[in-house]
Amino acid sequence: MTRKILYILSIAGLFLSVSLQAQDAQLKNKYEDKIRGARFIPYLNYPGAPFLNDKFLLGELEMLDGTTIKNIGLNYGCYRDELIYYNTDISTQIVVDKNSLKGFSFTDKRGIKRTFRRQSYNGSFKGDCFFEVLSDGDISLLSYRKVNLEASDTYDSKTGMSFQPAYTYFLYAADKGYIPLNMNRSSLLAKFNKQNQKLARKTLRKNGIIVSDEASFVQAWEVIYENGILPEFK
Amino acid sequence: MFLAALGVRAQDKTHFSLSTDRDLYTSGETILFKIYLPGADQSVVIKTDLLNAKGKIVEEVSKNIKNQEADGFLYLTDSLKTGTYLLCTSTGENREIAVKELFICNRFIGLSETASLLRATGQEAASEKSSDSIVVDGLNKTCKVREKLKVSIHLPSELFAQSKSNLLVSVAEVIPEYTTKPFLRKGRTGTSKFNEKEGLVVEGYATDLRNGAPFENGCIFLSVADSIPGLDYFITGKNGYFNFQLKDYFGKIPAVVQGYDLGKKLLLKLSINHPDSLNEAVPAFEFTGVPQELQSRAGEAMEATLLGKAFNFQPLSIGNSSINRKFNYPFYGVPTEVVYPGLFIDLPDFTEISRELLTSVKFRAYNRIPTLHMLNPVTQNNFNDQPLVTLDGVPVRDLNVIKNLGSKQISRIEISRKERFYGDLAFPGVVAIYTPKADNKLLPVSDDLIKLTLDAVQPDASLNVPRNQKMNEPDLRKVLLWNPAVKPEKIVRLDFETSDIQGHYKLVIKGKTGDGSILSKELYFDVK
Numbered sequence: 001m002t003r004k005i006l007y008i009l010s011i012a013g014l015f016l017s018v019s020l021q022a023q024d025a026q027l028k029n030k031y032e033d034k035i036r037g038a039r040f041i042p043y044l045n046y047p048g049a050p051f052l053n054d055k056f057l058l059g060e061l062e063m064l065d066g067t068t069i070k071n072i073g074l075n076y077g078c079y080r081d082e083l084i085y086y087n088t089d090i091s092t093q094i095v096v097d098k099n100s101l102k103g104f105s106f107t108d109k110r111g112i113k114r115t116f117r118r119q120s121y122n123g124s125f126k127g128d129c130f131f132e133v134l135s136d137g138d139i140s141l142l143s144y145r146k147v148n149l150e151a152s153d154t155y156d157s158k159t160g161m162s163f164q165p166a167y168t169y170f171l172y173a174a175d176k177g178y179i180p181l182n183m184n185r186s187s188l189l190a191k192f193n194k195q196n197q198k199l200a201r202k203t204l205r206k207n208g209i210i211v212s213d214e215a216s217f218v219q220a221w222e223v224i225y226e227n228g229i230l231p232e233f234k
Numbered sequence: 235m236f237l238a239a240l241g242v243r244a245q246d247k248t249h250f251s252l253s254t255d256r257d258l259y260t261s262g263e264t265i266l267f268k269i270y271l272p273g274a275d276q277s278v279v280i281k282t283d284l285l286n287a288k289g290k291i292v293e294e295v296s297k298n299i300k301n302q303e304a305d306g307f308l309y310l311t312d313s314l315k316t317g318t319y320l321l322c323t324s325t326g327e328n329r330e331i332a333v334k335e336l337f338i339c340n341r342f343i344g345l346s347e348t349a350s351l352l353r354a355t356g357q358e359a360a361s362e363k364s365s366d367s368i369v370v371d372g373l374n375k376t377c378k379v380r381e382k383l384k385v386s387i388h389l390p391s392e393l394f395a396q397s398k399s400n401l402l403v404s405v406a407e408v409i410p411e412y413t414t415k416p417f418l419r420k421g422r423t424g425t426s427k428f429n430e431k432e433g434l435v436v437e438g439y440a441t442d443l444r445n446g447a448p449f450e451n452g453c454i455f456l457s458v459a460d461s462i463p464g465l466d467y468f469i470t471g472k473n474g475y476f477n478f479q480l481k482d483y484f485g486k487i488p489a490v491v492q493g494y495d496l497g498k499k500l501l502l503k504l505s506i507n508h509p510d511s512l513n514e515a516v517p518a519f520e521f522t523g524v525p526q527e528l529q530s531r532a533g534e535a536m537e538a539t540l541l542g543k544a545f546n547f548q549p550l551s552i553g554n555s556s557i558n559r560k561f562n563y564p565f566y567g568v569p570t571e572v573v574y575p576g577l578f579i580d581l582p583d584f585t586e587i588s589r590e591l592l593t594s595v596k597f598r599a600y601n602r603i604p605t606l607h608m609l610n611p612v613t614q615n616n617f618n619d620q621p622l623v624t625l626d627g628v629p630v631r632d633l634n635v636i637k638n639l640g641s642k643q644i645s646r647i648e649i650s651r652k653e654r655f656y657g658d659l660a661f662p663g664v665v666a667i668y669t670p671k672a673d674n675k676l677l678p679v680s681d682d683l684i685k686l687t688l689d690a691v692q693p694d695a696s697l698n699v700p701r702n703q704k705m706n707e708p709d710l711r712k713v714l715l716w717n718p719a720v721k722p723e724k725i726v727r728l729d730f731e732t733s734d735i736q737g738h739y740k741l742v743i744k745g746k747t748g749d750g751s752i753l754s755k756e757l758y759f760d761v762k
Contacts (some may be wrong), residue, residue, distance in 0.1 A: 033657070034466070034656055034657030035655070036561070036654075037655050038567065038653060038654055039653040039654075041612055087655070089658045090658050090660065092655065092660070094655045097563075097568075099562070099568070100561055
């Protein structure tokens, strides 16, 4: 009998907490959760991948004041360097105002968390851009995931145009700026002075790292950086 | 449950402690106050109200709570009548109200029309231990006017080693015939569903204008006038309740609350929850005679206040509150176009302005029904719906409000040609009009539009002490020292100078121990 009463009480408690939560959710008016943006204007229909992902993935926005908005569908539009979120309540794709964000992150299909930061760049392209943080630290390895609409072989595209990735990579220190680099071993080593270059080369050899793709490129940088070998910012 | 209830009781053994610089004021002066909060109170904002003897709120301020303490000031306007007032402080989380009885004398009327005093009766003073372990060196029983004093306070270990709270140290004039002690009252039946954890709360109800029933699915806007206008919205539920929480605002801020039916058919009526009385805080009063000494001191205080005003002495320095705004652009985004009509030939009304100066915006006022359309740059057709029109940041639904605005009444027009989104709201383009005065006077008050002046969090202030004052300039300070945030150390040293006001003065040292109890020491001296 006692067990039955306890069971009924626990069920009643569960219902009570659910109804309280629902009431709270209705009452809450969170200014922070109101995302500002403009309607997403679809990209032209050319072959290639103008988005980073082929569908919206659940992610998190980090606003300028450090508050976060979690569990919203995000996709990064590489072609226009814009973050698109899907507002489920009004079934609309909205481009989040870039100047309202510090960054964003989402977990991709492979289960890897990918983090992007809004930073200002004044080199070959100018203004605030979203950079993917491949390796974070006092000196970070960043990638600008740009996709361009370029003329292509008519065998690939009937219209003669297609979206082509043009990713660029940077080493970045907040107080020193950016060092652009290509995704290969020699470009990475070229960013060190002669003495450090030797050490970096030795470290890569010791750890058996061959730079063949982005993952190994990131690994190479991380091993060099962990060993205290620093690049030369000019 | 029983154990949990016991736990809550055990936590809640400390109470509010409310201190003011003095007990008797004249209008035109400022009340300085300091509050220690109970340890269990997790509020971030504390409200302090000045009530008249009937419980009506005549002044109110909100302060941020830091480390379970807060301090602030209340300016006493000349519209206050001579009489007994109550300073009350409370948080949204706590049902306890700390109350202190004060006497305020109108500086133009004085006590001449006052035959008797109202004094609170039957109230037990809030528990504060008077501590002999606080030792004060260097303060004589009698001092001269304009004498520089150096005083050392030796604190017991429970105040400096075991406590994280700051000390209150004050030296102010006191009238022995009129002294009051704070007391606690129970029972604010809070109407708020929120405890101001995230800033100032504005809340109320939307009802159907036809039958007074709660209005569901009403869109309520709160607009705050600022250099970057703020807007928040709330969609009402079945009970018609709405609320807004204002963060990062300081001082008095003009705001507009308005609502409309999302179905665009029905009219609604808004009401804001605003306690204009705090009857629970009012104790029983009894009439007593006005002491002769009080009458003469009040007369001198009035003269000193009048003279102080003549010499334009500012008793307080108000600090600059750095505001870390979340957004550095308006809610409608960075405008795609900004037009300054003043740079062009004078145009008489908004129809002419839209015709001559605004590309892609078509405003017409045929047959007294104004319409506004905006070109969608993507489709090269007009947006189907009317764009959002704002006047000084406040959304305007009746375009008659703007139709007569000419070049002279408009300082700038910001236009966003994109389809903008703000949370779940969509704006098919935005026309934001700014007037030179930005005082919302053009907006007509109605059942669904309320203009408010919100008392946001008060900025910090410090007491002004004149330095190297000349002998021919009067020094009419009644508060010689007010430091509500003294870092507790083994020995606290004070430097202050007496003013030209002769009379009785009181040095107060108050602090909170590690267990939450209040220790205080009071020392009296005369200035002759």
